[in-house]
Amino acid sequence: MSDDLYKQEILDHYWNPHNAGTLHGATVSAKEVNTSCGDSVVMDLIITNDRVSDVRFQGQGCAISQASTSMLTDKIKGMDAAQAKNLSEKDILEMLGITVGPARMKCATLGLMTLKKALNDRVPDSSRQVLDANNRTAAATSRT
Amino acid sequence: MHTAASIRSQFPILKRKINNNPLAYLDNAATTQKPQSVVKAITDFYTQYNANVHRGMHALSEQASTAYEDGRERIARFFGATPEEFIFTRGTSDSINIVARMLEPRLKPNDEILATQMEHHSNLVPWQQLVKRTGAVLKILPITDEGRWDMDALERILSGNTKIVAVNHCSNVLGTINPVAAMVRAAHQAGALVVVDGAQSSAHLPLNLRSLDVDFYAVSSHKMYGPTGMGGFYGKHEILELLEPVSFGGDMIRSVEAFDATWNDLPWKFEPGTPHIAGAIGWAAAVDWMQSVGWDTLEAQERELTQYALDTLKQVPGITIHGPNTAVNRLGVISMTMDGVHPHDIATLLDREGVAVRSGTHCAMPLMTRLGIPATARASFACYNIKKEVDQLAKALQTAWKMFHPTVTVQVPAKNLWQR
Numbered sequence: 001m002s003d004d005l006y007k008q009e010i011l012d013h014y015w016n017p018h019n020a021g022t023l024h025g026a027t028v029s030a031k032e033v034n035t036s037c038g039d040s041v042v043m044d045l046i047i048t049n050d051r052v053s054d055v056r057f058q059g060q061g062c063a064i065s066q067a068s069t070s071m072l073t074d075k076i077k078g079m080d081a082a083q084a085k086n087l088s089e090k091d092i093l094e095m096l097g098i099t100v101g102p103a104r105m106k107c108a109t110l111g112l113m114t115l116k117k118a119l120n121d122r123v124p125d126s127s128r129q130v131l132d133a134n135n136r137t138a139a140a141t142s143r144t
Numbered sequence: 145m146h147t148a149a150s151i152r153s154q155f156p157i158l159k160r161k162i163n164n165n166p167l168a169y170l171d172n173a174a175t176t177q178k179p180q181s182v183v184k185a186i187t188d189f190y191t192q193y194n195a196n197v198h199r200g201m202h203a204l205s206e207q208a209s210t211a212y213e214d215g216r217e218r219i220a221r222f223f224g225a226t227p228e229e230f231i232f233t234r235g236t237s238d239s240i241n242i243v244a245r246m247l248e249p250r251l252k253p254n255d256e257i258l259a260t261q262m263e264h265h266s267n268l269v270p271w272q273q274l275v276k277r278t279g280a281v282l283k284i285l286p287i288t289d290e291g292r293w294d295m296d297a298l299e300r301i302l303s304g305n306t307k308i309v310a311v312n313h314c315s316n317v318l319g320t321i322n323p324v325a326a327m328v329r330a331a332h333q334a335g336a337l338v339v340v341d342g343a344q345s346s347a348h349l350p351l352n353l354r355s356l357d358v359d360f361y362a363v364s365s366h367k368m369y370g371p372t373g374m375g376g377f378y379g380k381h382e383i384l385e386l387l388e389p390v391s392f393g394g395d396m397i398r399s400v401e402a403f404d405a406t407w408n409d410l411p412w413k414f415e416p417g418t419p420h421i422a423g424a425i426g427w428a429a430a431v432d433w434m435q436s437v438g439w440d441t442l443e444a445q446e447r448e449l450t451q452y453a454l455d456t457l458k459q460v461p462g463i464t465i466h467g468p469n470t471a472v473n474r475l476g477v478i479s480m481t482m483d484g485v486h487p488h489d490i491a492t493l494l495d496r497e498g499v500a501v502r503s504g505t506h507c508a509m510p511l512m513t514r515l516g517i518p519a520t521a522r523a524s525f526a527c528y529n530i531k532k533e534v535d536q537l538a539k540a541l542q543t544a545w546k547m548f549h550p551t552v553t554v555q556v557p558a559k560n561l562w563q564r
């Protein structure tokens with residue numbers, strides 16, 4: 001574990017997030033907001049045969065929340081959906097390779113919370129469109 | 145004569161090192177540190193004369209009751225009020241909630257309550273809830289781009305329907321000192337009562353609430369060098385007499401029969417149950433301490449430091465300061481954003497250098513929306529802060545900027561220079 005919260009890898013993901021954007025034909029999506037600071041992540045996933053076959057995200061927020069979400073999307077691509085759903089905070093910290101204090105834990109796990117919400121919230125295709133439309137209008141889609 | 149050094153020496157916590165750097169505590173709008181005299185007053189109470197108040201004939205209870213009521217008197221006088229007009233509560237939020245409940249029976253559907261775009265949630269949500277219960281209407285006064293009340297809009301919004309004007313004296317985000325006296329005149333002309341959130345002003349502005357002519361004024365002890373969990377509100381005597389209590393129990397009653405009760409005199413009518421005795425005693429010690437330093441010193445010190453900070457911070461690359469850009473009618477509450485660096489990352493990077501600031505929405509989400517930003521990093525001063533700490537802040541901000549903009553600031557041969 002590195003003491004350096006802002007090691008180069010984190011900054012690189014923040015500046016050039018992997019898997020950024022939206023997914024046409026997403027089978028599940030979710031949005032999470034960290035109410036204390038307004039950080040947000042919207043995640044789209046395509047689940048085929050119970051695997052995460054593709055994932056994209058759009059977000060707004062601090063380096064920690066955005067970099068950890070970017071790294072998470074790399075990690076779960078191709079992963080078993082059940083396995084992805086069971087990822088823990090510990091897995092995220094290991095993935096980041098840094099020590100995160102209690103004040104920043106919410107930032108580090110914003111992507112994970114979004115992922116869990118998306119995978120738990122699998123809803124029938126028919127109602128998805130409605131929910132999706134609502135979600136989209138609420139979502140701040142660009143990073144400032 | 146108090147010097148910065150003699151003031152600082154009374155706050156042992158300021159000698160701490162954080163991450164191998166001297167602590168620069170710049171989160172005073174959240175809560176101030178406590179001088180030793182306040183800590184001692186609280187310790188003395190618990191070690192020498194702890195007892196319940198207003199109900200014992202024994203020596204300790206008499207001593208505790210005297211210290212408690214004497215504390216109220218000193219605090220009330222500090223604000224230019226009488227002890228009957230000064231109700232103890234848990235703090236500003238608690239005070240505003242209580243005042244909203246007290247005024248509830250007086251409101252009719254379509255009466256209007258006016259708040260502003262720069263309110264703390266504490267002075268907004270209680271009114272949102274009140275209009276839901278009563279059918280009254282909440283209106284919001286916009287602010288100008290400089291971060292001040294839009295007084296032209298006030299003329300359009302204020303009317304005979306306005307019954308309550310609820311405003312903060314100083315913004316906990318922008319640092320603006322608002323023209324409360326002018327607001328009081330306009331509101332009273334329209335027939336409205338004025339409730340002021342004084343959480344940020346009480347440590348920084350000498351106040352005489354009687355001459356300011358406000359109807360209610362809410363404050364927190366912990367933002368003015370006193371203990372947490374303690375605060376109060378001033379209410380005009382004649383108004384408090386007319387209003388009914390909203391919570392009930394011991395101490396607030398005169399007599400109780402099986403099915404009815406009558407109320408105690410002011411201020412106890414609004415204070416059910418065993419109060420925060422140590423809190424009142426500690427708070428009174430805090431106002432004594434402020435008076436021993438004196439307003440001349442407190443005000444001059446902070447104004448000079450605020451101007452110095454505004455001038456210094458403006459030179460940090462990528463910084464935007466939100467709020468008035470001179471120290472005129474402005475407190476040392478400085479909200480900043482930095483291009484390409486999120487406020488949370490700023491706060492974490494400053495903490496590494498020993499600089500304590502707050503980042504986030506500062507319980508003022510509608511104001512963040514107005515400013516068009518998700519959050520800010522906020523430095524806020526108290527009388528013990530010094531220029532060296534502002535320099536430490538500015539240096540730490542530069543470091544943050546460099547970390548997030550390496551290509552712009554790193555010294556590299558000219559032919560390799562490129563911009564992101």
Ligand SMILES: Cc1ncc(COP(=O)(O)O)c(C=O)c1O
Nearest residue numbers: 235236237264266316341343364
């Ligand atoms: C302007 C303003 N109003 C109200 C409050 C609430 O004060 P307290 O948390 O002490 O109730 C604060 C402090 O956070 C504040 O800055």
